Amino acid sequence: MTMLSVRGLSISFGGVRALSDVSFEVGAGNIVGIIGPNGAGKTTLLNTISGLNRPSAGEIALDGVSIAGRRPTEIAKLGLARTFQMSQLFPGMTVLENVMTGLHLRTRAGVFAAAFRSRSMREEEEATAQKAWEALRYVGMERFAHQPGTALSFGQQRMIEIARTLISEPNLVLLDEPAVGLSVNRVAELGRLLRRIRDEKGVTLIMIEHVVRLVMGVCDRVLVLNYGVKIAEGKPEQVVADPRVIEAYLGSEFDAARRAS
Amino acid sequence: MFGNRQFLILLFAALAIVPAVANPYILYICNLGMLYIILALGLNILVGYAGQFALANAAMFGIGAYGAGLLQVKLGAPYFLAAPGGAILAMLVGTIIVFPALRLSGIYLGLSTLAFAMFSQWVLLHWNSVTFGGGGFPAPHLDLSPLPIGPDLGIYFLSWIVTIALVAFAWSLVRSRIGRSFVAVRDGEIAAQSLGIDLLRYKGLAFAISGFYAGTAGALYAPLLGYVSPEGFDLFQMIIQKSMIVVGGMGSVLGSVLGAVVMVTVLELLRAFKSTQEIVFGAILIVFVMFRPRGLVTLLQRLPGWEEPLSSFDSRRMLARAAAHVSEPGSPRYPAGRDLVDESRP
Numbered sequence: 001m002t003m004l005s006v007r008g009l010s011i012s013f014g015g016v017r018a019l020s021d022v023s024f025e026v027g028a029g030n031i032v033g034i035i036g037p038n039g040a041g042k043t044t045l046l047n048t049i050s051g052l053n054r055p056s057a058g059e060i061a062l063d064g065v066s067i068a069g070r071r072p073t074e075i076a077k078l079g080l081a082r083t084f085q086m087s088q089l090f091p092g093m094t095v096l097e098n099v100m101t102g103l104h105l106r107t108r109a110g111v112f113a114a115a116f117r118s119r120s121m122r123e124e125e126e127a128t129a130q131k132a133w134e135a136l137r138y139v140g141m142e143r144f145a146h147q148p149g150t151a152l153s154f155g156q157q158r159m160i161e162i163a164r165t166l167i168s169e170p171n172l173v174l175l176d177e178p179a180v181g182l183s184v185n186r187v188a189e190l191g192r193l194l195r196r197i198r199d200e201k202g203v204t205l206i207m208i209e210h211v212v213r214l215v216m217g218v219c220d221r222v223l224v225l226n227y228g229v230k231i232a233e234g235k236p237e238q239v240v241a242d243p244r245v246i247e248a249y250l251g252s253e254f255d256a257a258r259r260a261s
Numbered sequence: 262m263f264g265n266r267q268f269l270i271l272l273f274a275a276l277a278i279v280p281a282v283a284n285p286y287i288l289y290i291c292n293l294g295m296l297y298i299i300l301a302l303g304l305n306i307l308v309g310y311a312g313q314f315a316l317a318n319a320a321m322f323g324i325g326a327y328g329a330g331l332l333q334v335k336l337g338a339p340y341f342l343a344a345p346g347g348a349i350l351a352m353l354v355g356t357i358i359v360f361p362a363l364r365l366s367g368i369y370l371g372l373s374t375l376a377f378a379m380f381s382q383w384v385l386l387h388w389n390s391v392t393f394g395g396g397g398f399p400a401p402h403l404d405l406s407p408l409p410i411g412p413d414l415g416i417y418f419l420s421w422i423v424t425i426a427l428v429a430f431a432w433s434l435v436r437s438r439i440g441r442s443f444v445a446v447r448d449g450e451i452a453a454q455s456l457g458i459d460l461l462r463y464k465g466l467a468f469a470i471s472g473f474y475a476g477t478a479g480a481l482y483a484p485l486l487g488y489v490s491p492e493g494f495d496l497f498q499m500i501i502q503k504s505m506i507v508v509g510g511m512g513s514v515l516g517s518v519l520g521a522v523v524m525v526t527v528l529e530l531l532r533a534f535k536s537t538q539e540i541v542f543g544a545i546l547i548v549f550v551m552f553r554p555r556g557l558v559t560l561l562q563r564l565p566g567w568e569e570p571l572s573s574f575d576s577r578r579m580l581a582r583a584a585a586h587v588s589e590p591g592s593p594r595y596p597a598g599r600d601l602v603d604e605s606r607p
Binding site: 071072107128168 | 430433434436437438439440441442444445447448449451452453454455456457458459460466470512570571572573574
């Protein structure tokens with residue numbers, strides 16, 4: 001079953017073509033890595049899928065529903081959640097409150113229910129706090145629940161962002177460089193967490209990642225972008241051996257030298 | 262424990278006793294102080310919580326006062342219809358400002374809303390046939406007959422009730438998913454959208470609530486003063502309100518109350534030196550922005566019982582219970598993620 005299908009996606013900013021004719025499919029329950037040199041269009045691709053950018057051309061379907069050009073809020077309603085390259089925790093909230101906002105779309109209380117503290121509103125608040133705490137525990141961050149999120153390290157903030165996406169029970173989560181800020185020996189544990197999220201919660205994951213070991217370790221498939229064009233796609237070990245990929249990262253001279261030796 | 266809740270109860274209990282012990286002048290000042298509590302709360306929800314740097318609340322205050330006054334004078338509406346009418350009118354006008362706020366932020370939003378406030382001031386001054394122009398018009402005092410309560414006491418206790426209701430309303434509202442959505446919009450529009458928080462809806466809601474608060478204060482101000490004229494709703498009025506939330510504490514309900522109480526007191530102490538009011542207000546604003554940008558309330562928030570969470574649920578107690586539940590045998594554990602990341606700060 002296909003969770004996400006992208007067909008002929010192109011986007012231009014002024015005269016710059018950030019993505020041209022990118023097509024791929026992501027099966028439900030897969031972990032897909034997106035790699036490529038800086039400026040290849042990886043973040044642009046995630047931003048376009050999540051609705052922050054409007055595509056110039058092409059089709060995006062999430063679980064069979066067309067989402068190209070829709071607003072981020074509508075796409076979030078269809079079960080897409082994401083994390084960001086730079087931490088996007090809300091500085092004015094504690095860690096727990098941050099994670100509680102992840103449940104926004106699944107809670108109902110309106111202005112009057114909130115203002116008059118209706119019974120259903122209070123029950124909803126309790127359930128929200130409970131779920132947020134469980135999500136924090138899932139990523140091992142519950143002891144920071146009452147601290148302001150921005151006081152934590154980048155790596156810890158990323159974990160809390162992951163908890164904030166999980167709480168909404170999404171179908172698809174986009175992760176933009178989740179291993180940034182993690183020390184080398186923690187990356188493997190992040191990999192185990194991502195696998196667990198997929199296995200236990202059935203969430204499909206797409207991640208941009210530069211840490212090759214993580215990509216090799218957890219991704220079922222890898223997509224390589226260079227100058228906005230998809231240059232390779234396949235199993236991780238195939239992709240990293242692909243001459244086009246090596247050329248994109250290191251230049252053709254390196255590849256030639258490698259072959260010659 | 263004496264926390265922010267007890268402080269508010271004590272404050273309003275004290276305000277309830279004021280009429281029995283104070284002279285009419287002190288009564289008037291206390292009444293004015295309550296209206297400023299409403300104004301500061303309304304502005305703080307918009308600026309402090311939702312992060313929309315708008316400068317039109319003085320105009321909303323004026324629209325509320327004019328709306329309530331004119332509905333009585335021109336159409337002969339009874340006060341208890343005219344007052345909500347004025348508040349709702351201010352709410353509607355306030356809501357319209359959300360449309361520039363979707364495109365503009367920061368100082369640009371400030372300038373465009375300031376332009377709106379100037380324009381509404383101009384309308385009050387020049388639309389003579391409706392607004393009576395620059396001279397204003399006398400607004401009826403509150404007539405509660407046949408109840409044996411005079412107009413001064415009547416408007417005082419009406420203000421008291423309305424202020425308590427609006428403080429309680431704000432207090433609950435910010436501790437809900439609505440309040441959290443406001444803060445999310447303030448702290449990160451992109452992340453907020455990705456979580457499904459609709460910017461138009463929540464900015465609109467913040468402008469509407471803020472307009473309603475300012476309009477309500479206006480509708481109480483007309484009978485309190487017995488006169489409505491454009492000069493009370495000018496730029497200085499905006500500076501007064503802004504300095505209240507800066508001095509009290511941005512993004513804090515208690516800070517709004519504290520700021521209003523402190524600044525009304527300062528305003529009255531300077532009454533004898535009228536020309537110094539603007540200078541002193543400007544100086545206080547600069548000093549606070551430089552040395553205590555989050556206001557007086559930060560001094561108190563270090564004490565237990567003075568925190569202002571964004572959830573109406575006592576999550577600390579809940580967490581203790583949840584932790585107990587987790588340690589029960591058979592419940593799932595996920596120790597793998599426990600020490601996932603470094604403790605070190607970046």
